[in-house]
Structure formats: C-alpha cells, structure tokens
Amino acid sequence: MEALPSMIELRLRLTVRFRAERWVAQPLGSPTYVGTTQAGLHQAVSSWRRLHAAREALRASSSFGPASAEEHQSWLNLRNTFLDVEAEAGMSRELRDQRLAQAEQAHAAQRRKVAERWNRQQMAREDDLEVGRRGAMSPLPCASRARRLLSELAVAEKGLSESAAKRASAGRKVNHTGKQSSSESSAARKPKQRRTASL
Structure with missing residues (x-):
C-alpha cells in the first residue's frame, strides 16, 4: 500500500x-x-x-x-x-x-450610495403612511356623504311640495266645477217652477 x-x-x-x-x-x-x-x-x-x-x-x-x-x-x-x-x-x-x-x-462612495438609497426608500415609505393616515382621519368623506344626503333631501322635499301643489290645484278645479254645476241645476229648475206656476 x-x-x-x-x-x-x-x-x-x-x-x-x-x-x-x-x-x-x-x-x-x-x-x-x-x-x-x-x-x-x-x-x-x-x-x-x-x-x-x-x-x-x-x-x-x-x-x-x-x-x-x-x-x-x-x-x-x-x-x-x-x-x-x-x-x-x-x-x-x-x-x-x-x-x-x-x-x-x-469604498466610501458606495457606502454613501447605499445610505442615500435607503433614506429615499424610508422617506417614500413614511410619505405613503402619512397619506394613509390623513385619508383615514380626513373629514372629507363624511362631508361628502352629508352633502349628498342634504341634496337628496332637498330633491325629495321639492317633489313633495310639487305634489302637494298639484293636489291643491286639482281640488280647486273640482270645487269650481261643482259650484258651476250647482248653479246650472238651480237655473234649470227655476224655469220648470215658473212653467208649473203658469199652468
């Protein structure tokens, strides 16, 4: 071996x-x-x-x-x-x-590049988080919903007012027509009474 x-x-x-x-x-x-x-x-x-x-x-x-x-x-x-x-x-x-x-x-320049890139990434991440926090805390969504509800209520109120006005107008027309019919009936009955009296 x-x-x-x-x-x-x-x-x-x-x-x-x-x-x-x-x-x-x-x-x-x-x-x-x-x-x-x-x-x-x-x-x-x-x-x-x-x-x-x-x-x-x-x-x-x-x-x-x-x-x-x-x-x-x-x-x-x-x-x-x-x-x-x-x-x-x-x-x-x-x-x-x-x-x-x-x-x-x-190698110092490379270390600076790494540090700058990291700082930019951290700043961008913090900006994104801040935007998210502001969006969650912002009153704008609530205000927008409130304005929309008020607008819908105004439209509904206007519709109700218009419906009430139409009903009132229709009632006045009915009353006026009824009065005219009553007068015509009275006028029609009176001649008959006169004719009856002449007989």
Missing part, C-alpha cells in the same frame, strides 16, 4: 480570508502560514478563531440600511484584529493600516 504524502512533502500553506463588503470592496486575507510546522499551524488556527469571532460580531450588527454606531464599532474591532494578526506575522502595522484606510476611502 502506497503511503500518503506528509504535510512537509505537500508544502501546506494556510491563510484566513474574509469579506467586509460594506467597508472594503476586496476580500481581506491574513498572512500565509506554513502548515508543516507546529508553530505555523498554531498561528493559523489562532488567527482564524480571532478573525472569525470579530467577523461574526460584525455580521450580527449589520443591517440593510446605513451603518449604525454598533456596526461601525464592530468593524473597527475587526479592523484592529486584522492589523494585529498581520503585525504578529512580521508585517508593518503602520503600512498595513495606511493601505486598509485607502481601501476604506475608495
């Missing part, structure tokens, strides 16, 4: 990489550790644990909107942890700090 190659033969190299999209565009990576030695493995595992914990804290404080004070503090903690890891590997902390600051500055 063929023996498996050892880590020395594989020349194992380890590095820890992670992303912080809001703060820098490109992924960040730790120094490369030699995985063929106990010291190299220990450094790689220690760096991974520290960076992973700081990265998870940043993830937990992140949101879709602009960065909060808590998220900004989480990023500073991750940033300092990353610089510590690099300095422990023999890199210049000052130089790496400058390069990381340049990367942050280059």
Whole structure:
C-alpha cells in the first residue's frame, strides 16, 4: 500500500480570508502560514478563531440600511484584529493600516450610495403612511356623504311640495266645477217652477 504524502512533502500553506463588503470592496486575507510546522499551524488556527469571532460580531450588527454606531464599532474591532494578526506575522502595522484606510476611502462612495438609497426608500415609505393616515382621519368623506344626503333631501322635499301643489290645484278645479254645476241645476229648475206656476 502506497503511503500518503506528509504535510512537509505537500508544502501546506494556510491563510484566513474574509469579506467586509460594506467597508472594503476586496476580500481581506491574513498572512500565509506554513502548515508543516507546529508553530505555523498554531498561528493559523489562532488567527482564524480571532478573525472569525470579530467577523461574526460584525455580521450580527449589520443591517440593510446605513451603518449604525454598533456596526461601525464592530468593524473597527475587526479592523484592529486584522492589523494585529498581520503585525504578529512580521508585517508593518503602520503600512498595513495606511493601505486598509485607502481601501476604506475608495469604498466610501458606495457606502454613501447605499445610505442615500435607503433614506429615499424610508422617506417614500413614511410619505405613503402619512397619506394613509390623513385619508383615514380626513373629514372629507363624511362631508361628502352629508352633502349628498342634504341634496337628496332637498330633491325629495321639492317633489313633495310639487305634489302637494298639484293636489291643491286639482281640488280647486273640482270645487269650481261643482259650484258651476250647482248653479246650472238651480237655473234649470227655476224655469220648470215658473212653467208649473203658469199652468
């Protein structure tokens, strides 16, 4: 059976990489550790644990909107942890700090765009809610219904008045016709009485 190659033969190299999209565009990576030695493995595992914990804290404080004070503090903690890891590997902390600051500055415009877009969306949402509240509280629908009811009542009252006037007019005509008929009957009866008297 063929023996498996050892880590020395594989020349194992380890590095820890992670992303912080809001703060820098490109992924960040730790120094490369030699995985063929106990010291190299220990450094790689220690760096991974520290960076992973700081990265998870940043993830937990992140949101879709602009960065909060808590998220900004989480990023500073991750940033300092990353610089510590690099300095422990023999890199210049000052130089790496400058390069990381340049990367942050280059990504600042994108952060502003995200914040502005979020603010516009929030303002539009608040405007919609305000319009909805005003519509629910507005007296205009009640006033409109009241005006409509008053108009309907006025039309109905006018109709009743016209009907009453028509009935009154019809009554006067009937009375006038009745009086005329009574007079004609009296006039018709009188000649008959005169004729009877002449006989």
